[in-house]
Amino acid sequence: MAHTHGASRLDAQSGSAVSAAPVRPLVEFRDLGVTYPGGITAIKNFNLTVPQGEFLVILGPSGCGKSTVLQIVAGLLKPTLGHVEVAGQINPRPGKDRGFVFQHAALLPWFDIFTNIEIGLRAKGMPKKAARAVSQRYVTAMGLEGFGHLYPHQLSGGMQQRVGVAWAFAIDPPILLMDEPFAALDAQTRILLQEELLRLWEGSGKTIIFVTHSIEEAIFLADRVVVMARSPGSVKTAVAITLPRPRTEATRSHPQFLRFFETLWGMIRLDAQRAIAEPELREPS
Numbered sequence: 001m002a003h004t005h006g007a008s009r010l011d012a013q014s015g016s017a018v019s020a021a022p023v024r025p026l027v028e029f030r031d032l033g034v035t036y037p038g039g040i041t042a043i044k045n046f047n048l049t050v051p052q053g054e055f056l057v058i059l060g061p062s063g064c065g066k067s068t069v070l071q072i073v074a075g076l077l078k079p080t081l082g083h084v085e086v087a088g089q090i091n092p093r094p095g096k097d098r099g100f101v102f103q104h105a106a107l108l109p110w111f112d113i114f115t116n117i118e119i120g121l122r123a124k125g126m127p128k129k130a131a132r133a134v135s136q137r138y139v140t141a142m143g144l145e146g147f148g149h150l151y152p153h154q155l156s157g158g159m160q161q162r163v164g165v166a167w168a169f170a171i172d173p174p175i176l177l178m179d180e181p182f183a184a185l186d187a188q189t190r191i192l193l194q195e196e197l198l199r200l201w202e203g204s205g206k207t208i209i210f211v212t213h214s215i216e217e218a219i220f221l222a223d224r225v226v227v228m229a230r231s232p233g234s235v236k237t238a239v240a241i242t243l244p245r246p247r248t249e250a251t252r253s254h255p256q257f258l259r260f261f262e263t264l265w266g267m268i269r270l271d272a273q274r275a276i277a278e279p280e281l282r283e284p285s
Helices: 066-074 113-123 128-141 157-170 187-201 215-221 249-253 255-277
Strands: 008-010 017-019 027-036 040-050 055-059 081-086 098-101 175-179 207-212 224-229 234-240
Touching (some): 027 066, 040 066, 055 066, 066 081, 066 098, 066 175, 066 207, 098 157, 113 128, 113 157, 128 187, 157 175, 157 187, 215 249, 215 255, 224 255, 234 255
Parallel strands (some): 055 224, 098 175
Antiparallel strands (some): 008 017, 027 040, 027 081, 224 234
16 A cells, blocks of 8 residues: 655646645654653654554564553553644544554453444444444454354454454544554464454555564554664654555565565664563553
8 A cells, every 4th residue: 555745646637747735644743752650761752644544563672662652642641742643633532533452352251242342333322233233244354253142251362352353443443553462362363363454454444553563463564664762762764565465475475575574673673682681661551
C-alpha cells in the first residue's frame, strides 16, 4: 500500500505533472515526552506522522517506550510534554474511534465468544440480531467456526487472541492500536494470526499502529516500520517496507525480506544488547 504526502501526480488530460495537495496525517506526534514518577524519562522528542490507512509497526527492544506511545494515542496516558493529535483532536480521551488489542485478550469470562464480540456493538446501540450477524461473520473470518458458544476458558491462548482481534474489528473503529497481540503465542499460531490480521485489514481503510519487538513480524505486516531508540524512547528512523501486497507465506522467503531483516537488526542490535544488560524500564500498565 503506497501513501503519498504532497507527491506529484499525472493530470489525465494534459499528461503533465500536477502537485497533489499534502495529506493531513490521521495521527501526529509532536515533540512528545513522558516522564514517570521518580524522574525517569521514558519518551523524549518523539515526532511521527501516521497517514490514514497505513499499517505502521513500531519496533524496538524491551523498555524503549513502545507501549507508552500506544497508551497515549488511546488516551490512557497523558504526555508530560508535547502532544498527540488524533483526527484533529489534541490528546483525546479514550473513544470509539480507537480500538485497542492487548497482548493478552481482555475477554469477559462469563460471556461466550459471540457475546464477547458483540459487547461493543450493543453498547453502540446495535440491535441484538444485527450484532449477532456481525459476530458470526468475524467468528468465521478468524477461523473460530463452531466455537462461538464456548467460553474463554474453553479456548486456547491463540483462539482467545483471535476473539480479541475479532472484537476490535467488529466495533469498526478507524484506528486500531495493537500492543504485541501475538507475542505470547507459539510460533505457528503467531504466523497464522499475522496472515489473518492482514486479510481483515486489507481493503478495510483502517489505520493500524502495531507494536512488536519481532523484526520478522514487523516486516511481514508493515507498510512502514518505525525503529525506536531506547533510554529515552524516540524515533531513530523509519523504513518503508516495499514488499508487494497481498502478503503471503511466500513473502517470508522473498529476497527483500532478508535484506529488510538485516537492515532493521543492524539498527536495533546495540539497543537490544543494552536492554539485556540494563534493568528494564517498566511502563505503566
